[in-house]
Amino acid sequence: MDNVLRQSPDLPSSADRIMRHSQLLSVQLQNLRQQMYPPEAMKSLRTFSSKDAAALLGIAESTLRQMSLDGEAVIPDRQDNGRRVYTLPQLNEIRAYLANRRPSEGLDFHPRRRVGDKLQVLAIANFKGGSAKTTTTVHLAHYLALQGLRVLAIDLDPQASLSTMFGYQPEFDVDANQTLYAAIRYDENERVPLSAVIRRTYFDGVDIVPGNLELMEYEHETPQAIAKGLSRGDGMFFRRLKTVLAEVEDNYDVVLIDAPPQLGYLTLGALYAATGLLITVHPAMLDVASMNQFLAMTSDLLGVIEDAGGSLEHDFIRYVLTRHNPHDVPQVNVVALLRSLFGQDVLAASVVDTTAIASAGLEKKSLYEMTRGSVGRDTLNRALESVDAVNAEIFRHIKTVWGRK
Known part of the structure; x- marks a missing residue:
């Protein structure tokens, strides 16, 4: 029957x-x-109070208020209650103004890379689900943009969670030949410059190359391209991403690559293009065991790249502890184990497990987009303190590569 x-x-x-x-x-x-997000279904970034704006700029609130009264740099909008509010583009205008006015503090106000500073390409990777790879990427992109940097986020995951966080629903907003695949595909007649698939986002300073299921085509086509001899020189499968990034490197300070959750050709291209590697790990034994397999397979495959003539020299490799509960004894033991084994390669700060991040995710936002009334004030502050500490540590590594103290 x-x-x-x-x-x-x-x-x-x-x-x-x-x-x-x-x-x-x-x-x-x-x-x-x-x-x-009515009526045009597009995301927008909140404004910043004088207090928040001054903190981001690194100046006293009274200084910012006086600048407003004197008509210097920008004129902020005023709310109905008379309080001044600033947009992120206005904050960046003020940064440029202060850097020009106080040249000795220019790098503090406007920390973008200078001539001779190497473009930083950070791959955020792990093939264990739940390691908060995309969440880490979004928060780092927003943090760096809030510091005044120009960021390019690349969604290499066919599931396109990063694109969704930036307001792009893959099946509706990303058509054929509008992902990174379009810039690295083997068909020369269909290939387009990387600049053609880069989109501006609502978050000033952050551009994105969105993803969708089309990215899987690269995984399917690469073995055939290798067999046909199409993967050679700068067009070799693992070099293609790095090659196209060179087309736009003058426009950005940092590139963040949300790698797929598997070790395929796209991930290998991301690892080769990267100047730094961030490996997200949830400090639970099953997740660490999975990460061990990821590391072993990555080592083997990177060895294949080196045998094929690819030079791999990352400025730094760091493990990012995510969803960490410092009151969970088994997690604390796992963290202690990782620190004893990897030492300073594990970031000193960790992202705590908090309902604030989960609540933000439901609204497709990062913590930096949340208003104080959206979740409990103390909960949001603790979560922001944790995420800020992680991102600030990563930013320090970037500035070290650029030769800054």
Whole structure:
């Protein structure tokens, strides 16, 4: 009887049912997005109070207030209660103004890379689900932009969670040949410059190359390209991403690559293009065991790249502890183990496990976009303190590479 039911022509196939579920969910996600960001369904960044703006600029609030009264740099908007508020573009204008006015403190106010500073390309990687890879990427991108840097975020994950966080729903907003695949594909007639697939975001200072399922085409086509001799020189599969990044490197200070959760050709390209590697790890034994497999496989595959003539020299490799509960004894023991084994390669700061990050994720936001009333003030402050500490430590590594104290 069961066989008869399964073979009945009146029943849809599994493929049809799954496709139907995907279509239903896609429509609902689109509806939810339009409800969350009406009327044009596009995200926008909140404004900053005088207090927050002064903290980001590294000056006293009274100094910022006096600049406003004197009409220096920018004129902030005023809320109905008369309080001044600043947009991120206005903060960046003030940074440029202060850097020009106080040249001895120029790098403090405007820390963008200077002539001779190497573009920093950071790959955020791990193939264990739940390691907060995309969350880490989003928060780091927003943090660096809030410091005044120019950031390019590249979504290499076909699931495109990073793109979603920036307001792009892959199946609706990203058409064919609009991902990184378009810039590194082997078909010369269809290939486009990297600049053609870069999009500005609502977060001033952050541009993105969105992703979608199209990225899987690169995984399928690369073995055929190698067999046909199309993967050679700068066009070799692991060199292609680094090659196209050179086209736009003058426009950015930092590139962040959200690598796929598997060691395929895209991930190897990201590891080769990277000047720094951030490995996210949830400090639980199963996750650490999985990471061990990731490290072993990565080592083997990078050895293959080196044998093929690829030179791998990362400025730094750091482990980022995520979703860490400092009151969980097994987690504390895992963290102690990692620190004893890897020493300073484990970031001193860790991202605590907090409902604030989960709440922000539900709204497709980072903590930097959340308003004080959206979650408990203390909860948000603790979460921000944790994430700030991690991002500031990474930023210090970047500045060290640039030769700054």
